[in-house]
Amino acid sequence: FRPTCHRRAKGSVLQNSFHEFLDNDIVESLQDKLSVVEPNEVQDQALKTFFATEHNAIIVCAQTGSGKTLTFLLPIIQTLQNNANAKALVVAPTNLLIEQHQAVAAALLGSSNTILDRIQFRSLSSPFLNDDDGEDDFDVIAVDEIDAVLYGESKMDEETELTSIGQYVIEKLAPKSRVLGTSAFLSRAHQMALLEQHLPDVEVLREQGVTSTQTQVLVPTLRQKFKYFSGNRLEKLVDVLDDAKRDDWLSQGSTMIFCGTVEQAQEVFDALVVEADLDDDNADDTNTFALVHEQLDRSEIHSLMTKLRHDANQPAQSTTILICTDVAARGLDIPNIRHVILHTVPTTNSAFIHQVGRTARKGQVGLLTCLVNTASGDAQKYTHLHALKAASELSFQSWKQYSKGVPKITFN
Numbered sequence: 001f002r003p004t005c006h007r008r009a010k011g012s013v014l015q016n017s018f019h020e021f022l023d024n025d026i027v028e029s030l031q032d033k034l035s036v037v038e039p040n041e042v043q044d045q046a047l048k049t050f051f052a053t054e055h056n057a058i059i060v061c062a063q064t065g066s067g068k069t070l071t072f073l074l075p076i077i078q079t080l081q082n083n084a085n086a087k088a089l090v091v092a093p094t095n096l097l098i099e100q101h102q103a104v105a106a107a108l109l110g111s112s113n114t115i116l117d118r119i120q121f122r123s124l125s126s127p128f129l130n131d132d133d134g135e136d137d138f139d140v141i142a143v144d145e146i147d148a149v150l151y152g153e154s155k156m157d158e159e160t161e162l163t164s165i166g167q168y169v170i171e172k173l174a175p176k177s178r179v180l181g182t183s184a185f186l187s188r189a190h191q192m193a194l195l196e197q198h199l200p201d202v203e204v205l206r207e208q209g210v211t212s213t214q215t216q217v218l219v220p221t222l223r224q225k226f227k228y229f230s231g232n233r234l235e236k237l238v239d240v241l242d243d244a245k246r247d248d249w250l251s252q253g254s255t256m257i258f259c260g261t262v263e264q265a266q267e268v269f270d271a272l273v274v275e276a277d278l279d280d281d282n283a284d285d286t287n288t289f290a291l292v293h294e295q296l297d298r299s300e301i302h303s304l305m306t307k308l309r310h311d312a313n314q315p316a317q318s319t320t321i322l323i324c325t326d327v328a329a330r331g332l333d334i335p336n337i338r339h340v341i342l343h344t345v346p347t348t349n350s351a352f353i354h355q356v357g358r359t360a361r362k363g364q365v366g367l368l369t370c371l372v373n374t375a376s377g378d379a380q381k382y383t384h385l386h387a388l389k390a391a392s393e394l395s396f397q398s399w400k401q402y403s404k405g406v407p408k409i410t411f412n
């Protein structure tokens with residue numbers, strides 16, 4: 001994307017693609033409800049491509065935390081506002097992510113808005129869409145995390161057989177529906193299947209100079225630490241958390257710890273809670289622990305996420321340590337996550353990118369600590385992740401304002 005330059009003549013209103021393509025009430029809502037004043041380059045490009053061209057499949061490929069949600073929600077809301085009969089579908093891999101999108105749409109529209117009733121939100125685990133229910137006439141279909149939705153949350157990045165919802169989306173494409181997809185990373189296999197087989201006419205929007213999604217996938221504001229150890233993994237984790245607690249900047253933010261399985265997440269959670277109880281003489285310790293995995297009750301996770309977002313707006317926030325499985329990796333935008341710890345080294349590039357991408361969002365700094373047990377196969381698993389390149393610069397010039405004033409991480 002070429003950085004957009006919006007010059008403001010003395011006394012004039014700043015014009016950008018928000019003003020050019022969106023109604024005033026939407027622009028005002030963006031500002032009032034989300035504090036989003038102007039589009040970044042990827043949003044600018046997406047709005048132009050959607051409203052000023054006839055491409056019926058558009059995919060936005062950009063780093064984690066770069067604002068891809070608005071690249072599909074805004075075209076959808078404006079389309080539904082223009083046409084009272086229009087309908088849209090939003091698909092994302094997990095219920096957690098779908099609920100997040102619903103919350104953003106509701107914030108923009110106000111929850112009683114009738115436009116919201118014309119947007120269907122589905123995850124891979126929602127009941128299958130049924131044409132008999134008249135659900136086959138969506139004007140816009142948004143497919144967030146298009147690789148996961150089309151090809152499934154496979155343990156390998158190599159799976160290219162379409163999921164049933166993927167098949168549905170491809171069949172619904174043109175002439176009736178326009179598809180807006182997003183992705184932070186496409187494996188080579190997914191890229192080929194998508195561009196050569198399933199969406200050959202797709203218009204792919206990427207940052208300027210990036211020719212494939214294999215490069216520049218990690219944000220340059222991410223700091224990475226690899227802790228090589230042999231011995232007890234839990235003890236190492238406790239050491240890492242203790243160090244982080246002593247760091248002025250890290251200790252004021254929340255942490256996500258990714259585990260390989262539900263059982264492991266439960267085990268880590270139990271151990272950390274016991275450890276914190278033993279240490280409860282420490283009155284300064286404001287950490288709270290929470291679990292996020294696929295077997296938890298949906299309403300429980302929903303209230304946790306609502307609380308986390310609410311707490312982030314409070315001045316005296318407590319910090320949270322979230323112990324999660326991969327279900328919390330894709331797309332979650334939890335405020336103030338300063339530290340991601342990979343308790344288990346993920347097996348695929350995409351799992352790594354999405355887990356790590358919960359921090360260092362929107363141009364801000366964040367730290368990854370990856371526990372690498374030299375006595376297990378961890379080090380070997382990690383070698384293939386070395387191929388992932390960090391971008392040398394922030395994707396978007398406009399993000400620079402958010403990275404100002406962030407202290408250097410002193411954690412060693």
Ligand SMILES: Nc1ncnc2c1ncn2[C@@H]1O[C@H](COP(=O)(O)OP(=O)(O)OP(=O)(O)O)[C@@H](O)[C@H]1O
Nearest residue numbers: 036038039040064065066067068069184331333362
């Ligand atoms: N133009 C903008 N100005 C300021 N903030 C923005 C803008 N666009 C998006 N944001 C904020 O940036 C954050 C990240 O956005 P979002 O969750 O859409 O990222 P993403 O690219 O979808 O991330 P992921 O790849 O992890 O799914 C959100 O808090 C969002 O409100």
